[in-house]
Amino acid sequence: MGDKATLTVDGKSYDFDVFVGSENEKCIDIQSLRDQTGYITMDPGYGNTGSCYSSITYVDGAKGILRYRGYPIEQIAEQASFMEVACLILYGELPTQQQLGRFRDAIAEHAPIHTNLEHHFSGFPKSAPPMAILSAMLNLVSCFHPEVLEVHSEGRAFNRTAALLLSKVRTISAFSYRMAIGKPINHPNPNLSYCANFLHMMFSDPYREYIASPTVERALNLFLVLHADHEQNCSTSTVRMVGSSHANLFSSVAAGVCALWGPLHGGANTGVIKMLEDIRSSGHSLDYYLDLAKDKSSEYKLMGFGHRVYKNFDPRSRILKKRVYEVLEELKLDDTLLDIAIELEEKTLQDDYFLSRNLYPNVDFYSGILLRAIGIPLDMFPVMFAIGRMPGWISNWRELLAHKQRISRPRQIYTGEKLRQYVPIDER
Numbered sequence: 001m002g003d004k005a006t007l008t009v010d011g012k013s014y015d016f017d018v019f020v021g022s023e024n025e026k027c028i029d030i031q032s033l034r035d036q037t038g039y040i041t042m043d044p045g046y047g048n049t050g051s052c053y054s055s056i057t058y059v060d061g062a063k064g065i066l067r068y069r070g071y072p073i074e075q076i077a078e079q080a081s082f083m084e085v086a087c088l089i090l091y092g093e094l095p096t097q098q099q100l101g102r103f104r105d106a107i108a109e110h111a112p113i114h115t116n117l118e119h120h121f122s123g124f125p126k127s128a129p130p131m132a133i134l135s136a137m138l139n140l141v142s143c144f145h146p147e148v149l150e151v152h153s154e155g156r157a158f159n160r161t162a163a164l165l166l167s168k169v170r171t172i173s174a175f176s177y178r179m180a181i182g183k184p185i186n187h188p189n190p191n192l193s194y195c196a197n198f199l200h201m202m203f204s205d206p207y208r209e210y211i212a213s214p215t216v217e218r219a220l221n222l223f224l225v226l227h228a229d230h231e232q233n234c235s236t237s238t239v240r241m242v243g244s245s246h247a248n249l250f251s252s253v254a255a256g257v258c259a260l261w262g263p264l265h266g267g268a269n270t271g272v273i274k275m276l277e278d279i280r281s282s283g284h285s286l287d288y289y290l291d292l293a294k295d296k297s298s299e300y301k302l303m304g305f306g307h308r309v310y311k312n313f314d315p316r317s318r319i320l321k322k323r324v325y326e327v328l329e330e331l332k333l334d335d336t337l338l339d340i341a342i343e344l345e346e347k348t349l350q351d352d353y354f355l356s357r358n359l360y361p362n363v364d365f366y367s368g369i370l371l372r373a374i375g376i377p378l379d380m381f382p383v384m385f386a387i388g389r390m391p392g393w394i395s396n397w398r399e400l401l402a403h404k405q406r407i408s409r410p411r412q413i414y415t416g417e418k419l420r421q422y423v424p425i426d427e428r
């Protein structure tokens, strides 16, 4: 705490504390505003509202900076495994070999799912959206592991619940895919890495075990690492909102999955591929689509462009763009969608509409092409995002409880009818 900010309203002045974060981010703490002045602030979409103090992830949207617990995303993406990143995000420090080993053991231990839980998959129609299955099944886990209903943000109980969740989300996601394609499930193999095990559960067949190539495994690892956390985005804020009622971790992240599902958030990676495929097949020029996106009378948006926070570039998109080339080359794949994507990006970089609004490719723009290259089907893209985001959701849920944050309960300004008297139905 240091300086004060002064607000003058109705002829009176009020002082509020100013808080400066470790990277010089500033806020005016208005927690006492309503009590002192009778006013509330109005900020739909929360673009100027801080909802918490957090030490997990730092984003500087103007400079295109993203750091997990202080480590630059560029270094992490280049060198760390998803399990290492999960430990870092959950516990605040990079794990030692021994700590990582214990963490991996816990993940392996919790990978199988209860046979009765397995039966629930067959109750979904084949066409069921994988995000609906994921959200439902995450809630169901608590029926088979009642201990996760207890809310612990510290100690062994928390460690166990966190490992259980990180592990179960992978198994549930892979099983939902197997059910959707009408093939038998593949049980987890404890000897495989987090990524290789997921790919095995997705793609092995009874007579042909899928062994992920190092390129594919690295590509999936990169995808998960880049999605591991992103401070107070829509789904993470949802997890915190639900968790603030002391809802258990599984129900809180199940709500996060639902928030992530939307096309403006985690559903955008699917939208990007659909958009690129549409461009390829329609015969229309790229300028046609750019004009459509600029036309305010149309609802059309360029999927994978724009971000609430990044107003220069999204560092995750830069990393992905570089890796997508390498992965396609290493796998000897030629994806014409990548050519269209690059041409589209180049055009937007010369277009005043996009430049003046700071609309650059976000993480979703190139991630879909990477997922396609490693064989992930389109409707599983948001599920992949959810698996990746799990460490961030868990860590934010934990931090909320550790900080003993009050239940989330925004205010509103009522603009409806004033008091009126009820009229019985036969007199209307």
Ligand code: ACO
Pocket (backbone or CB within 6 Å): 263, 264, 265, 266, 268, 293, 294, 300, 301, 302, 303, 304, 305, 306, 307, 308, 309, 357, 359, 362, 363, 364
């Ligand atoms: N295509 C065309 N115009 C756009 C786009 C886009 N993708 N994104 C924003 N704009 C325009 C808006 O219409 C607005 O124009 P105006 O000033 O003339 O009214 C201006 O740019 C500013 O945009 P906002 O609406 O203020 O952006 P906001 O912060 O509310 O939304 C969002 C951010 C949701 C990401 C938005 O850019 C969008 O819908 N993008 C496409 C979907 C997408 O890629 N989502 C993934 C986001 S990243 C993630 O969740 C992992």
